[in-house]
Amino acid sequence: MNIVITLPKNLTDAILEGKKLFELRKSMPRFLHQGEDGFFVVDKGTKNIRCWCRVDEIQIVSGLFSLTKEMCEMLAVSQQYVENYRSGAKFIYLWRIGKVKHFEDGAITLADLIVDRAPQSFVYCPLSFGESF
Secondary structure, eight states, X not given: OOEEEEEOHHXXXXXXTTOOOEEXXXXXXXXXXXXXXXXXXXXXXXXXXXXXXXXXXXXXXXXXXXXXXXXXXXXXXXXXXXXXXXXTOSEEEEEEEEEEEEOOTTSXXXXXXXXXXXXXXXXXXXXXXXXGO
16 A cells, blocks of 8 residues: 655655665555555645655664665765664664656645645555556
8 A cells, every 4th residue: 555755855856866765764654565555755845746656675774773874875865864863763664766656746736645634754545556657
């Protein structure tokens, strides 16, 4: 089942430019199936869906280990950002981004996906398009 996440515009841009290859999360949606489902990205502060990304693989990493500089580059964030984000987390999850479908600004909104507001972590998407993109 697809989900909706919120990201700052610069991280969404990095996905669309092919620079952000992984998404970093502290939680793992139980009903997200690797290689099949993905996530819609809403820009923080808007209701516009910018893209859909298939999750090809999920790596579970102990929250005690630091990520390499190279991995942080594939996340499109600094090592300090990762250190601050994962503080206190037992595990972190690295979602490898596969296929990306870009949507023109305003072409798809949260209302189209039957989602009330941009989620803080994630929310399941009642309209789960999956590989129809």
